Amino acid sequence: MSYRELATRPVLAWSAVAVAARLPVAMAPLALVFLVREQPGGYPLGAVLAAAYVIGEIVAAPVLGVRMNAERARPHMAAGLAVGAAGFAGLGAAGGDAHPVLLGAFAFLAGAGPAAAPGGLRALLTGMVPERAVTQAMSMESVLTFGIWAAAPALATGLALGVDPAVPLLLQAALMALSVAGLRLLPRGWAAGDKEHGAPMRRVLLRAWPVYVTGAAGLTLLALAELILPALLDQRAISIGWAGPLLAGFSLGSAVGAFGYGLRGTWPGRLPVQSAVLIVAVSAGVAVVAVLPWTAAIAVALVAAGLLQAPAMLTRNLALRQILPPGALAAGYSVMYAAVGAGYAASGTLAGGLLKVVAPSTAILCGVGLTLTLTAVGVWGERRIPPREGEGQPSEAAARKVRR
DSSP states (O other): OOGGGGOSHHHHHHHHHHHHHHHHHHHHHHHHHHHHTTSTTHHHHHHHHHHHHHHHHHHHHHHHHHHOOGGGHHHHHHHHHHHHHHHHHHHHHHOTTSOHHHHHHHHHHHHHTTTTHHHHHHHHHHHHSOGGGHHHHHHHHHHHHHHHHHHHHHHHHHHHHHTOTTHHHHHHHHHHHHHHHHGGGSOSOOOOOOOSTTOOHHHHHHTTHHHHHHHHHHHHHHHHHHHHHHHHHHHTTOOGGGHHHHHHHHHHHHHHHHHHHHHHOOOSSOHHHHHHHHHHHHHHHHHHHHHOOOHHHHHHHHHHHHHHHHHHHHHHHHHHHHHSOGGGHHHHHHHHHHHHHHHHHHHHHHHHHHHTTSOHHHHHHHHHHHHHHHHHHHHHHHHTOOOOTTSSHHHHHHHHHHHO
C-alpha cells in the first residue's frame, strides 16, 4: 500500500486532531521556561515547572492508558485532553508571577491529563486503516510528530518574546480544546478483539517489558544529542549557535527515515533484530559525534543518526502490535510513552551529573554505553517472549508471502 492511499478523509481528520493535541505537548517545556524567565525564580523555576510537567506525563500515561476502553476510547481521550487544556489555560491566566506551587500544580495537570491521548490516537489510527497499511500509517504518524517537534520551539519562542510569555500557554490551551472538539470526527474506538483468556491487563502489559526497555534505550540517544551537544560544541571551540541547526538536521533526518521505512512496508529480519541493529547504528553515529572535531562531520553524523532513529522507534511500536492483544494496545503505547520519557529523563540526569566530572565527549560515550546495555537487556528479554496466540509466527509468514 502506498502513502497516497492514506489520503482519505478519516485519516486527514485524524491528522488534524493529532496536530492540535500534540503541538501543545511539544511546546510545553520551552513555554514554561519563558513564562517565568523574568520572575525571581528565573530559569531554575522554569526547569522545575518543566520537570513537573514531564513527571505528570510519566506518572499518568500508564495509569490512564490501562483504564482506556478500546471500544469507547474517544470519551476517555476527550476527558484527558480537556483536563490538559484546563491546565494550560490555568498557567496562561495565572501568569509567571503566580505562586510557584500553583504553577507547578497547573503544569502537572497539563502533563497528566492528556498523557494517554498519544497512545489512544495511535491505536485509533491503526484501527482505521487495513492491516497491510499499518506500517505506512505509523510511519506517517512519525513524520507528522517530528514535524510538530521541529516547529514547536520556534513557535513558543516567537510568541513568548514577540508578544507575551503567557500567549504560548493560552494558544496551547486553545489547540488542545480544539482537539477535543475534533475527536467527534473520529471513530468512537477500535475493535478490542478477544481477551487473552481473562488475563489481568497489568499482566498482559508486563509481558512486553523488553519492548519498553529498548524503547527507553532509543530515547536516551535523543537526550544525549539534545542536552550535551551545546557543551560538546563549546569543548570543540565551535560556536554554540550551531546547536540549533545541527539538532534540526537530526530531526529532519528522523522525518526522512520514518518516511523511508514506510515506503517499503516490510523489511528483512524479525522486528527485534531490526530494532537492535538500528539502535546500535544510531549509537555508533552518536559516538562518532563525540569524537569528531569538525562541524561538518558532526552534522553528517547527526543526520545519519536521525535517519535511523525514527525507524528504530517504529519497530518498537510495531513489536507491541505483535505482542499485545488489540484491547491492550492503547495501554501498551501509553506505557511505552512513559518508558521513553523515563529513559530521556534518566539519560539527561546521568549526563548532567557526568558533565560535572568529565568532558562532554566522555559523557556522551558513557550515555552510549548505557543505551547499548539497555538494548542488550531488551533483546535478551524479547527473545524469551512466546508468540501471542494467533500472532507472531503467522504474521511473519504473511510478511514472507508479501516479500515473495
